[in-house]
Amino acid sequence: MTLQLPADSRILNTDFVFGVATSSFQIEGGLDSRLPCIWDTFCTQPGAIRDGSHGAVACDHIRLWREDVELIQSLGVDAYRLSLSWPRVMQQNGELNPTGVAFYRDLLGTLKAQGIRTFVTLYHWDLPQYLEDEGGWRNRATAYAFADYADKISKALADLVDAWATLNEPFCSSYLGYEIGVHAPGLKNKGWGRQSAHHLLLAHGLAMPKLRQNAPQAQHGIVLNFTPCYAETDALADVAAADYADQYFNQWYIKPLFDKAYPACFSQLSAEEQPQIQPGDFDIIAAPLDYLGINFYTRHVYRADAQQGFVVVDQVGVAKTDIGWEIYPQAFTDLLLDLHRRYPLPPLYIMENGAAGADELVDGKVQDDMRLGYYQQHLLALDNAMRQGVDVRGYFAWSLMDNFEWAEGYLKRFGIVYVDYATQQRVIKQSGLAFRDLSLSRKG
Ligand code: FCB
Numbered sequence: 235m236t237l238q239l240p241a242d243s244r245i246l247n248t249d250f251v252f253g254v255a256t257s258s259f260q261i262e263g264g265l266d267s268r269l270p271c272i273w274d275t276f277c278t279q280p281g282a283i284r285d286g287s288h289g290a291v292a293c294d295h296i297r298l299w300r301e302d303v304e305l306i307q308s309l310g311v312d313a314y315r316l317s318l319s320w321p322r323v324m325q326q327n328g329e330l331n332p333t334g335v336a337f338y339r340d341l342l343g344t345l346k347a348q349g350i351r352t353f354v355t356l357y358h359w360d361l362p363q364y365l366e367d368e369g370g371w372r373n374r375a376t377a378y379a380f381a382d383y384a385d386k387i388s389k390a391l392a393d394l395v396d397a398w399a400t401l402n403e404p405f406c407s408s409y410l411g412y413e414i415g416v417h418a419p420g421l422k423n424k425g426w427g428r429q430s431a432h433h434l435l436l437a438h439g440l441a442m443p444k445l446r447q448n449a450p451q452a453q454h455g456i457v458l459n460f461t462p463c464y465a466e467t468d469a470l471a472d473v474a475a476a477d478y479a480d481q482y483f484n485q486w487y488i489k490p491l492f493d494k495a496y497p498a499c500f501s502q503l504s505a506e507e508q509p510q511i512q513p514g515d516f517d518i519i520a521a522p523l524d525y526l527g528i529n530f531y532t533r534h535v536y537r538a539d540a541q542q543g544f545v546v547v548d549q550v551g552v553a554k555t556d557i558g559w560e561i562y563p564q565a566f567t568d569l570l571l572d573l574h575r576r577y578p579l580p581p582l583y584i585m586e587n588g589a590a591g592a593d594e595l596v597d598g599k600v601q602d603d604m605r606l607g608y609y610q611q612h613l614l615a616l617d618n619a620m621r622q623g624v625d626v627r628g629y630f631a632w633s634l635m636d637n638f639e640w641a642e643g644y645l646k647r648f649g650i651v652y653v654d655y656a657t658q659q660r661v662i663k664q665s666g667l668a669f670r671d672l673s674l675s676r677k678g
């Protein structure tokens with residue numbers, strides 16, 4: 235099976251960036267060569283990770299990175315999106331850690347030497363534990379610590395990075411981590427969730443001018459995830475419920491970037507739940523962006539609920555991936571058109587899209603038809619949005635390879651490359667081969 239696009243699709247233009255993505259904690263391992271982060275701590279909490287696993291070894295990328303660069307090269311992609319481990323490159327005294335910096339200089343330098351463009355995210359959830367001990371993202375000082383880290387590391391790596399992203403999915407860091415506690419650091423308090431979200435956005439805004447100053451030739455932005463919200467019925471209450479959820483889960487993170495304000499749901503929060511905002515914060519947060527990164531996987535359907543305001547309605551009898559997320563590519567098109575109508579967007583990059591599958595290695599092959607179908611449908615959904623005027627410049631598959639899927643541990647496989655964790659062998663899945671063929675076909 236192959237991935238097919240209409241011959242006139244702009245996705246097939248050679249200036250459209252095709253890439254694969256990973257993040258530091260999910261693949262690196264190498265726990266002994268860095269400081270602990272909040273995910274190391276979270277993994278020790280009983281019941282926090284479904285298979286009781288941790289990130290101490292993961293894909294052992296810290297040792298196998300040269301092979302992994304060859305793997306990326308063999309996939310024929312233009313670009314690689316990775317994240318830096320903050321506790322690997324910074325010391326507690328605020329100085330860079332030369333060993334950590336050297337690791338990324340080698341990795342990024344090797345990628346560049348192979349002609350692979352480098353998209354670097356500064357924060358993909360692995361906050362140094364020493365900062366969590368001071369309140370983590372609940373503490374305004376963490377935003378300033380992030381800006382300092384961004385400043386120092388962007389100076390050290392400026393010549394090797396094509397595009398910088400401040401944060402990956404501040405929704406997950408704040409809501410999942412501090413509001414409902416299913417991600418590190420595992421705290422459950424609505425006010426803390428909202429305050430963390432504000433400090434994350436502030437951290438982004440404080441870092442942007444430093445990145446621009448240190449790496450004027452690179453592009454600078456942020457990566458947000460969206461789970462579009464649909465009403466179960468046309469009843470006014472359900473439509474209002476879906477709209478509220480959309481404000482709370484999606485617009486909260488993008489509206490301040492363009493409109494210097496939180497959505498209307500802000501005023502429905504109690505005084506303790508409303509984040510503390512200092513004068514001038516929104517001016518910092520709304521720093522101009524060169525691009526916006528979008529992560530998309532699925533949608534949610536909502537129903538009004540007398541007690542809770544809104545509830546997610548499980549969709550029965552529909553196609554789902556192995557992590558239980560509905561496959562609904564129309565939401566991808568709808569999302570891009572909706573954002574395009576609402577905000578004065580810079581060029582977009584799809585920084586993550588992909589599917590978890592119950593993959594098995596059989597006779598040296600992984601026949602992941604569901605994932606291949608998912609990519610086919612979502613590339614068409616993206617093409618559809620681009621035909622209607624949305625300016626998208628690139629697309630990254632999540633993920634290059636199977637890895638530590640946060641609270642799911644190693645149970646969920648998102649890679650287009652299979653990882654046998656017992657041997658660390660990598661095997662390109664059928665979806666990976668199709669992705670390679672599509673990518674290479676553009677190059678004529
Ligand atoms: C996103 C994360 C990424 C991965 C995918 C499946 O929310 O950014 O690290 O876990 O989901």
